[in-house]
Amino acid sequence: MPKPLVDLPQTTLKNVRYVLTDFDDTLTLHGRLPTATLNALYRLEQAGIKVIPVTGGCAGWSDMMARVLPVAGVISEGGGVFLEPKSGVIHYHFLNAEAAMRTEQASLLATVQAELVNFPTLTLAKDQAYRLTDVAIDYAQQVQPPAHQEKEALLALLREKGLNAKASSIHINVCQSGVDKVVMARHVLTQFFQLSMAQAHQQVIYVGDAPNDESMFAEFPLSVGVANIAPYLTMLKHLPAYLTDAEGGEGFAQLADYLLCHQD
Structure with missing residues (x-):
């Protein structure tokens, strides 16, 4: 099981230069961005620590993040596309050729639409029109109360069909074959920030809250779950190494405080 955040060695924290983090229910709390979280993002930037959200959210939503938040880029749509802010312009970098990815989408x-006919409680996410590479099915965002049983049934069906489907805290995200948060994270860290993966394992902390963060927990030794990941822990093969006391964005702010207290 994950250890308490305070067990994360102080000497290890001195090496951290990057925070990769999920967005929904990791930076947000009950659907909103807490003041403490926004302050934490600015404080990390001021300390020279780069923050990169890694989200299943749509490219349109991620474009807003890259423009208005103090972040070094956004990995969007579960790893389908990386949005790089540079000289006041947002550059889109697709995992594979853009035209091919749009056709596959x-x-x-x-x-997905053919299968949704049999799941009337579930619906395409409201942001589907602003997605460039994947398909998102809402089970706990606009759908209230959350349709957990239907989500599990549809998730199993999609996987039986060989589709790359994963659940976040609000959506089922159906990505293209080979697309994953960790695949794009490796690409971004090595190609855009010139890190070897050995360096990344020392300099990167990953923060998440849901099963679709599992590949990132497996890749990065310095991985942290915010407290609201607790209901999912028994479902995961790869757990976060550490756990915050607080949920969502307040847990992220707790991690930021702990990290910043132990920088040189």
């Missing part, structure tokens, strides 16, 4: 959308 259309095929995935048709497949």
Whole structure:
């Protein structure tokens, strides 16, 4: 099981230069961005620590993050595209050729829509029109109360069909084959920030809250779950190494405080 955050060695924290983090229910709390979280993002930036959200959220939403938040870029749509802010412009970098990914997305959308007929409680996410590579199914964002049983049934069905489907805290995200948060994270860290993965394992902390963060927990030894990940822990093969006391964005702010207290 994950250890308390205070067990994270202070000497290890001195090496951290990057914080990769999920967004929904990791930076946010009950759907909103707490003041403490926004302050933490600015304090990390001022300390020279780069923050990169890694989200299943749509490219349109991620474009806003990259423009208005103090972040070094956004990995969007579960790893389908990286948004790089540079000289006042947002550059889009797709994991594979953009045209091919848009064509494959259309095929995935048709497949998902055919299955949704049998799950009337579930619906395409409201942001589907602003997605460039994947398909998102809402089970706990606009759908209230959350449709957990239907989510699990549809998730199992999609996986049986061989689709790359994962659940976040609000959506089922159906990504293209080979697309994953960790695949794009490796690409971004090595190609845009010139880190070897050996360096990344020492300099990167990853923060998450849901099963679709599991590949990131597996990759990065310095991984942290915010407290609201607790209901999912028994479902995961790869757990976060550490756990905050607070939930969502307040847990992220707790981690930021702890990290900043132990910088040189």
